[in-house]
Amino acid sequence: EDGYALWMRYVPLDAALADAYRSQLGAVGAPDQTPTQHAAREELSRGLAGLLGSAPQLHADAGVGQALILGTPQSSAQLAPYRKDLESLGAEGYLLRQTQLGGREVLLVAAREDIGVLYGVFHLLRLLQTGVPLQGLEVRESPKLKLRLLNHWDNLDRYVERGYAGSSLWDWQTLPDWRDPRYTDYARANASLGINGTVLNNVNANALSLTRPYLLKAAALAEVFRPYGIRVYLSTRFSAPIELGGLKTADPLDPAVQRWWRDKANEIYALIPDFGGFLVKANSEGQPGPQDYGRSHADGANLLGDALAAHGGVVMWRAFVYAHDVPEDRTKQAYGEFSGLDGAFHPNVIVQVKNGPLDFQPREPLHPLFGAMPHTPLMMELQISKEYLGFATHLVYLGPLYEEVLRSDTHARGAGSTVARVIDGSLDGHALTGIAGVANTGTDRNWTGSHFDQANWYAFGRLAWNPHQSARDIAKDWAAMTFSPDPAVVQSIVGMMMASREAAVDYMTPLGLHHLMARGHHYGPGPWVAGGPRVDWTSVYYHRADRDGIGFDRTAHGSNAVAQYAPAVANVYGDLEQVPESLLLWFHHVPWDHRMHSGRSLWDELVGRYSRGVRQVQAMQDSWDGLKGGVDAPRHQQVAAFLRIQHNEAQWWRDASVAYFQSLSGRPLPAGEVPPPQPLAYYQSLQFPFAPGDGR
Ligand code: BDP
Incomplete structure (x- = not known):
């Protein structure tokens, strides 16, 4: 037990439980035509072999006598009647259902697309790992957010900015020829949570990552990740047309600059046909950006968005900005620069906003931009690595921190306008939605530098799939899978985890x-x-x-940062009588x-x-x-x-x-x-x- 297996340890279950499951899972019909179908079969085999002591009999053609059927209406004739139902679960959703088929009890892991089946297999394995009975099972799942991404702050020399788990997982030197098996395990872990994208390099980006040799390396990773539903994205340096293209400017309104980005996008998509898009840190902490040319964040984002649009890529433009001149109150800057640009971004641009207005502190109020840009899709950026929370040595479970911000009420459209509803698009009717977590992974054997920090990767992924879940429930699953399903063990570990953030x-x-x-x-x-x-x-x-x-003092007597919130929120934060004591000295x-x-x-x-x-x-x-x-x-x-x-x-x-x-x-x-x-x-x-x- 060195932690490498994460929450996918698949150790033998208690004998009685294993017996009960075995009768329901012994013979499996699972197609094997595509890489994703193959991954689903492999994971199921691996999981059942470990949990139940013997691998299931796998049949590529679903037929009578099989107790478990995996597939889509295309891949398995027996699932054709479910086509309509599965359509309604979308491209990544899935159905787990115990039902009668041909007079026999069967368990279906069914989806519209292969990737949904893989997600369904991971869900089924989680149920087994946590001892949930399969009798009468009916699970319908589809993700609430479209982009569920890790952001690696990994430099090309493998140093990870604010990383506490060793070096970068990406061995740029041996890529693209050597594909470390660890890349596949990374993809499995992410797919087990539904994470569907990864930004490979640091937001403080090096333009080199856009050169052909590095694009070939990124393409190799994309190939490893593709069967697991994970797209590759790159952080982009805004001045790359100067550094790589030899242009005199990176002005977003300059036609030569626009051409350079279009050509670059074409080159990328020729190598990585499902490339996800760009993440950009611009005009922040010394990074170049459109303001260097007197242009706005929207001008900069739209430049890149237009270059990617024909290929279906997106731009995630970060709102983590603060001025070169020291401001009166740094927490006010992002709102000041972005709220006026609401509606000015092209449709494939999403603005990425940190959870709070300062910088990943142990506790912050919600970021005032949430709810303040109804005409612009906003995604949230959380930090999984614990830059301000004791690095990898301190046990701090971040589930409660994530839950706290997701449930915070912006009051933008009246009570109940939570941050979760801003980012899931339901509040303002956006289809482009997302969340990003700054990854805490590295070359440490246990991936995250400490065993308990695995829980933060896990909780991020589960909340990215559905931001309305409870941090406690997620902790229970994690503890059972990672340490032991024994209820007394789980209870004790969950107790530690749930109290840990407040302790810090x-x-x-x-x-x-x-x-x-x-x-x-x-x-x-x-x-x-x-x-x-x-x-x-x-x-x-x-x-x-x-x-x-x-x-x-951020009240009207001080910096008046409270005025950036909707009145119902501002009135509470701004009033000494009403402000929660947990935020007292933030505002007063x-x-x-x-x-x-x-x-x-x-x-x-x-x-x-x-x-x-x-x-x-x-x-x-x-x-x-x-x-x-x-x-x-x-x-x-x-x-x-x-x-x-x-x-x-x-x-x-x-x-x-x-x-x-x-x-x-x-x-x-x-x-x-x-x-x-x-x-x-x-x-x-x-x-x-x-x-x-x-x-x-
Ligand atoms: C801060 C980090 C810095 C990052 C920056 C960012 O200290 O290393 O580059 O955030 O998010 O928290 O861009």
Whole structure:
């Protein structure tokens, strides 16, 4: 058990359960004409062999006597009567149904297209892995979002920006000739969740990835991924016509630039006929873009959109922008640049918006662009890698974070206008919909740098398929498949997972605080960070603490960022009485003796939250200790060690933060709180990657 198999371990089920399943799954009719059909058969065989102890008899022609039938109306005559029904599930949907056929009980895994059958096989395997009875089974599934993508921030030299799981999976040097079998396992894992696209390279893009040698490499990956329903996309450098084409400009209105992109698109599609499209970071953090020529984001996006349109490709244009001149409030920038462009984008352009207005913090309010651009398709970008959440060492299950933003109500069309409904297109009637997760994968044997970070890849994929699902239900499936279906084990692991995100918020940035991580690497506490090239890269800019109080005033008295939300949201966030305490210091600057719901002063509450976060990590350690024997030893040991690291670092965060804020507030610690064992200067002197020891 080294974690390589992810949630697809397919270890033997309990004997009674396996017996019951075997009678329903022994003989299988499954066509084998296409690569995707082949992948479905292979996965089923592999899964059943592992779970039930013997591989099923597979027949390419569905006939009488088979208990399980896989296929589409085209591939299996027996499924022809279901044509209409399957049509209604769309190109990627599927049906699992137990029914009578020719007087016998059969289980159907049926879909309109082959890819739906593969998705259905993964769903069936999940049911077996989690012990769900098949009697009377009826599952109808189709994805709620069209683009369900991973974004790899992988550079061509295999360094992964903000990646914590080793090097990039893509070995550009040996591609296209060598196709590492790991690429296929990557595709299987994604297909098991319904992820249907991958952006191979970093948003801080190198134009080289658009040259012919690299396109050939991308084409090889596309070929590996194709049977699994995964399309390849590329991050695109806006100035590529200059760097690669020798043009003098990349101005989107220049005919030579337009021609260059059209030619490039033709070249790409000749090599990768199902190429997905481009992801673009422009005029952000030093990247080139249309504003360099006095043009708008829409001009830039439409330039690329037009080049891809004839081939059916899309452009995902990122709204993560902030100005070169330091703004009064960085969180206001994206709305300022994009909301006025609503309706100006061509139909194959979708604007990709991060979940919150700043940058993947442990907690942020929803991004104000959601609901504010009804005439423009918006997709959401989440980070699966935990840049601001303790990298791969801290156990932080992101399901609750994703769920929180998806369920946030924009109130754009009245109550119930959730972010999930913005991105699934139902709120404003968009057909082009999507979600992207910044991938946390790498060459580490367990893919994600820690066993528990696999859960974040998993949860992202499941929510991408259906953003209305519950993070807890997803955690249950994951824990059962990844560790053990034993209900006591699952319950204990899910308990740890569900509490973990709030724990991290508490020990890092409680009560709406944000961006207090150490400079540059974002690991460990740095609430004192000040100075340097930009104030919005410092902590003091965000917390604004002094002797009198703390918090960023984003109300009408301050930056008025609240005005970017619909009035029903702005009224809540902007009102000290109504703002949820979890976002208090995001929106308000308040005195240290501000009364909290608990009756305590803000100062006492803040210190209490920091300590609560540390205690929660201790509770996770206790739960995990209780799982010794219930979880295999190799993974148990590694998780236990990582929890020890997390506990030390949670304590470090708490002590450093309390010492720092106390140096400003000048207030005594509340009764019962242990003073930080070291003076503030000690915490300020610690350098990454040297985690704090015991004071030696
Ligand atoms: C920030 C990361 C930076 C990314 C940037 C982005 O620190 O490495 O390039 O986001 O999303 O969170 O473009």
